[in-house]
Amino acid sequence: MQRFENRVALVTGAGSGIGQAAARRLAAEGAAVFCADLDLAAARATAEEIGDGAVAHACDVSVEAEAEACVAACVEQLGGLYALVHMAGILRFERFEDTSAESWSQVIRVNLDGTFFMNRAAIPHLKASGGSIVNAASTAGLAGLHWGTAYAASKGAVLALTRSIAVEYAKQGVRANCVCPGDIQTPMTKAPAMPDMPSREQLTRISSLDGPKGPEVVAGVIAMLASDDGRHITGEDVRVDGGTLS
Numbered sequence: 001m002q003r004f005e006n007r008v009a010l011v012t013g014a015g016s017g018i019g020q021a022a023a024r025r026l027a028a029e030g031a032a033v034f035c036a037d038l039d040l041a042a043a044r045a046t047a048e049e050i051g052d053g054a055v056a057h058a059c060d061v062s063v064e065a066e067a068e069a070c071v072a073a074c075v076e077q078l079g080g081l082y083a084l085v086h087m088a089g090i091l092r093f094e095r096f097e098d099t100s101a102e103s104w105s106q107v108i109r110v111n112l113d114g115t116f117f118m119n120r121a122a123i124p125h126l127k128a129s130g131g132s133i134v135n136a137a138s139t140a141g142l143a144g145l146h147w148g149t150a151y152a153a154s155k156g157a158v159l160a161l162t163r164s165i166a167v168e169y170a171k172q173g174v175r176a177n178c179v180c181p182g183d184i185q186t187p188m189t190k191a192p193a194m195p196d197m198p199s200r201e202q203l204t205r206i207s208s209l210d211g212p213k214g215p216e217v218v219a220g221v222i223a224m225l226a227s228d229d230g231r232h233i234t235g236e237d238v239r240v241d242g243g244t245l246s
């Protein structure tokens, strides 16, 4: 399937996990992919593996000027923007009462402010191309996450932000959706630092019923949402969690 032939996709968090899998998938379906990540070497590795004119770019999405420069560089170097796949994010586990203002702000800055900056910078180009946004929310934005108050709050806000963009821009031909992954095996979830050993109940609550899966299962859903197959889907959040919240 070549659903992204002659189309440009900008993927943040492209150096790792779900962003990397999305970059691979979109490229396999014909997209020219702009691979952005905090870690330039990781973004380069993804772009080099993909080939086909993929470009690597270093960007801290939580810095307004860097997010804007990232979108501008994509448009300048690849000639436009059809899909913004915004996967950059951070997860931190800590007890709520031990969460410092600084730690809270860092999670909100990267996960929420970063989404705001990247989405806002992309909108004028998506209006021109009739393209769309796919943001990374989380099952944690739909249900509580033990030791993850800042993370869950940031992802709940990403859901609200995305829905609001969807209704504001629907008549202008721009769609915006979220994926809500759960129990996906990536560096983020491999061995996160936790305040204590999670209990059996806590693990059951965040575990998928069909076993943990790799990031490619989310990449397939992202590609559907960003493609013409998703043309009547906007303001939606799609859980990719193997039934965790069912």
Ligand code: NAP
Pocket (backbone or CB within 6 Å): 012, 013, 014, 015, 016, 017, 018, 019, 036, 037, 038, 039, 042, 059, 060, 061, 062, 087, 088, 089, 090, 091, 110, 114, 136, 137, 138, 139, 140, 180, 181, 182, 183, 184, 185, 186, 187, 188, 189, 215
């Ligand atoms: P990952 O493997 O850690 O990948 C996240 C990528 O984002 C990393 O390459 C990271 O770079 C980059 N990044 C972090 N902060 C950034 C910043 N300020 N600017 C630009 N890039 C930044 O995690 P993942 O599991 O693929 O997660 C992708 C998205 O899905 C995240 O938004 C996450 O919250 C969400 N999600 C994941 C799961 C899951 O089960 N894996 C579940 C729900 C939601 P560095 O490595 O250099 O920090």
